[in-house]
Amino acid sequence: MGIRSEDIGEQLIMAGYTDVFNLYGGIFEWFKQGQPVYDAANNRVEKIHGYLPRYGKWLTKGLKVYDE
Known part of the structure; x- marks a missing residue:
């Protein structure tokens, strides 16, 4: 994570x-x-988009969403 923004x-x-x-x-x-x-x-x-469940595990606060 973070490589795209870098x-x-x-x-x-x-x-x-x-x-x-x-x-x-x-x-x-x-x-x-x-x-x-x-x-x-x-x-x-x-709500924060978790991208994929393997990344969403790092979001420990708020509501994870994957599709809206």
């Missing part, structure tokens, strides 16, 4: 962007620490 971050830096960060632990760690997550309508959510 790769995209490197591409952005190579394209000239300077304020590029990779969130350590990803969205799962962010959510686990109680940080807010919002949907496209700016509503705070308690």
Whole structure:
């Protein structure tokens, strides 16, 4: 997990962007620490997409969803 965002971050830096960060632990760690997550309508959510069950096991807080 995290390799996709790391790769995209490197591409952005190579394209000239300077304020590029990779969130350590990803969205799962962010959510686990109680940080807010919002949907496209700016509503705070308690559901996090688990991608696949083998990854969702790392999401220990909130509601895991796999398809909506």
